[in-house]
Amino acid sequence: MNKTPNLKMTKNEMPTQSARQRIHNFSEVELGYDEMSAIDEAKRCLDCVNFPCVSGCPVRVNIPKFIEKVRELDFEGAYEIISQTSNLPAICGRVCTQETQCEAKCVRGIKGEPVGIGRLERFVADYHNRNAELKEIKTMKKTGHKVAVIGSGPSGLTCAGDLAKMGHSVTIFEALHKAGGVLVYGIPEFRLPKKIVEREIENLTKMGVEIKTNVVVGKTVLIDELFDDGYEAVFIGSGAGLPKFMGINGEHLNGVYSANEYLTRCNLMKAYEENSTTPIMKGGIVAVVGGGNVAIDVARTALRLGAKKVHLIYRRSFDELPARKEEVNHAKEEGVEFNILTNPVEIIGYKNEDDKKDPKNGFVKSLKCIKMELREPDERGRRRPIEIENSEFEMQVDTVVMAIGTSPNPLIKMTTSEIETNKYGGIIVEELTGKTTKENVYAGGDAVTGAATVISAMGAGKLSAKAINDYLSKK
Numbered sequence: 001m002n003k004t005p006n007l008k009m010t011k012n013e014m015p016t017q018s019a020r021q022r023i024h025n026f027s028e029v030e031l032g033y034d035e036m037s038a039i040d041e042a043k044r045c046l047d048c049v050n051f052p053c054v055s056g057c058p059v060r061v062n063i064p065k066f067i068e069k070v071r072e073l074d075f076e077g078a079y080e081i082i083s084q085t086s087n088l089p090a091i092c093g094r095v096c097t098q099e100t101q102c103e104a105k106c107v108r109g110i111k112g113e114p115v116g117i118g119r120l121e122r123f124v125a126d127y128h129n130r131n132a133e134l135k136e137i138k139t140m141k142k143t144g145h146k147v148a149v150i151g152s153g154p155s156g157l158t159c160a161g162d163l164a165k166m167g168h169s170v171t172i173f174e175a176l177h178k179a180g181g182v183l184v185y186g187i188p189e190f191r192l193p194k195k196i197v198e199r200e201i202e203n204l205t206k207m208g209v210e211i212k213t214n215v216v217v218g219k220t221v222l223i224d225e226l227f228d229d230g231y232e233a234v235f236i237g238s239g240a241g242l243p244k245f246m247g248i249n250g251e252h253l254n255g256v257y258s259a260n261e262y263l264t265r266c267n268l269m270k271a272y273e274e275n276s277t278t279p280i281m282k283g284g285i286v287a288v289v290g291g292g293n294v295a296i297d298v299a300r301t302a303l304r305l306g307a308k309k310v311h312l313i314y315r316r317s318f319d320e321l322p323a324r325k326e327e328v329n330h331a332k333e334e335g336v337e338f339n340i341l342t343n344p345v346e347i348i349g350y351k352n353e354d355d356k357k358d359p360k361n362g363f364v365k366s367l368k369c370i371k372m373e374l375r376e377p378d379e380r381g382r383r384r385p386i387e388i389e390n391s392e393f394e395m396q397v398d399t400v401v402m403a404i405g406t407s408p409n410p411l412i413k414m415t416t417s418e419i420e421t422n423k424y425g426g427i428i429v430e431e432l433t434g435k436t437t438k439e440n441v442y443a444g445g446d447a448v449t450g451a452a453t454v455i456s457a458m459g460a461g462k463l464s465a466k467a468i469n470d471y472l473s474k475k
Contacts, residue, residue: 006043009112014119019333023303026189026272029330030094035073038123042070044115048107053117056105058459059085059158063102063117070120079128082121087161087204088154088458090129090196093122095187096455097324129199140167145472148173148231150217150412153181154454155445156237157204158461159468164207166469171231173215178268181239182446183454185268186260188297190304191327194267218411223419223441232475233440233468236427237461240406240446246289250347251402255281255364259294259403266301280305284398287311287367289344294451295403296323299336302399310336311395315343315372315385341372343385345392347400366394406451416441426450434464442468 015031016022022029033041045067053063062081069078082089098118106114145168149160152174160170178184180197205211215221223234243258245251262280265271271278286302288295291314299310312331314321317340321328332338349362371391374383408425418438420428427436427443434442444460446452 004043005046006040008044011044011113011116011119012037012041014116016330019330019335022190023334026304028193029190032126033119033123035075035127038070038120039073041116041120042067044108045071046107052105052107053102053115056102058101058455059462061085061102061121066124067115067117067120070124075124075127076132078124079132082124085462086458087158088200088454089121090125091154091183091192091200092455092458093118093120093125094192094196095183096121097453099324099326101455129196140165142169143167143472145169145233145475146171146231147468147472148226148234149237150223150234151175151181151237151239151445151447152179152201152211153237153239153445153457154183155239155447155457155461156181156235157201158458159235159237159444159465160209160461161204161207162462162465163468164204164209166465168469168472169208169210171210171212173217173221174211174213175216175238176268177213179211179213181237185264186294186297188263188267188301189272190300191297216411218415223412223416223438227440232472233442235434235461235464235468236412236436236441236443236447237445237457238409238412238447240408240449240451242407242409242425243402244405244407245402246344246404248344248346250349250364253347253349253362253364255399256347257281257399257401259288259290259298259401260406262298262401263294263301266305272301272305281399282306283308285309285311285396286399286401287313287344287395287397288401288403289313290403290405291316291321291323292403292405292451293323293327296327296331296336298401298403300327300331300334302401303334303336307399311339311397312336313339313342313344313367313369315341316383317341317374320374320382339369339395341374341385342369343372343387344369344400348394364398364400365396367397367400368392368394406446408447408450412447424450432463433467434460435467440471 066078066081102117103114149156149172152172163170183197243260265280269278271280283306286307288299299312302310346368348366350365351362371388372385378384420437434444442464444464445457
């Protein structure tokens with residue numbers, strides 16, 4: 001094998017569907033590295049002595065070691081190394097924000113592009129999934145302890161997987177009819193194929209994790225009742241599914257969605273399928289309000305559902321846009337129109353008098369917006385957007401989707417004694433353990449932080465799994 005390092009300043013290019021082709025389907029946009037590209041990219045790693053990339057990974061994957069295995073053509077060995085700390089490698093390789101985490105620490109990024117760590121992780125996981133039999137994962141001897149996990153998103157799946165490996169009996173309680181949480185209902189098929197999520201979940205069931213769907217903890221069953229049923233600890237990974245709106249006139253109109261509803265109807269309820277009976281507005285002109293990854297997902301989904309035009313409306317500039325640069329570039333290629341330094345002030349509606357059903361609330365006709373300018377930074381360091389006087393304008397739209405964030409659902413707080421939350425609704429926990437203010441109850445992910453990244457939620461799940469294991473080991 002040629003051991004000559006690759007000193008190229010840029011990453012190996014990721015093959016993708018053409019923009020013209022992909023806006024007409026929901027197939028995955030990025031096609032993944034082949035073996036030659038993966039090996040060549042792995043050779044860009046400098047084998048740093050201090051492993052700075054690992055410090056940027058919330059689940060502490062041994063990145064240099066797995067990349068070394070890729071260089072040696074030992075792809076299964078690379079997968080085994082990743083799997084020692086990550087239960088969801090094929091997912092993380094696709095949706096993890098590597099550019100602000102592990103790749104942000106990469107020394108190659110000082111004078112060029114960092115090593116494509118995420119792309120290599122995806123390659124390794126996909127290679128394994130194509131070539132390896134799905135087999136039972138080794139776990140420790142059964143301890144006899146029972147743990148309940150609320151929510152089957154990334155934090156819940158990670159916590160459950162780690163606890164199962166430690167020998168504990170774990171049951172996941174999921175409110176929806178399908179496991180996966182935001183991985184299933186929130187992230188579009190063209191970014192994260194659902195068959196990949198299903199395989200990762202099947203890996204968990206092979207470890208002995210039981211998954212109960214259609215169980216709303218706080219309504220179907222209470223946390224106190226879980227303890228009555230013999231569970232000795234509970235992990236809350238219920239996410240942040242409560243959508244936020246702007247509070248402007250017209251948000252009640254038909255054709256106004258939260259991003260959660262819009263994406264759930266499309267991703268989980270398959271509204272994109274030709275014969276789907278799931279109701280959703282298709283075609284016309286769509287306005288998406290927001291600038292994060294969810295807003296980009298909605299905009300790109302709307303195009304694939306047949307929108308004539310999609311406006312993404314963001315009140316700051318491109319420099320402040322929080323979405324991943326890669327996804328923003330894909331959206332631009334696909335034809336999403338970015339209306340930056342713009343903020344909605346009213347949704348204007350009309351009544352369809354010819355429609356016998358004629359909803360009282362009417363339909364969306366247009367969106368009134370105002371132009372913004374940036375002034376001094378706010379308390380978080382971002383430049384503050386200020387309205388420009390007399391700059392209002394109206395754009396004709398048929399659908400408006402609010403993608404301005406979410407907060408934790410208050411149901412668990414409302415139905416559980418001793419659980420304390422902060423002013424944003426996030427569950428208060430100890431930083432190093434994820435322990436809540438209620439005895440033997442832990443929490444992590446978006447239920448604590450509000451909407452954040454998949455990998456940070458996974459890190460929180462691992463943290464609490466260790467703390468729960470420490471507690472159970474002393475019983």
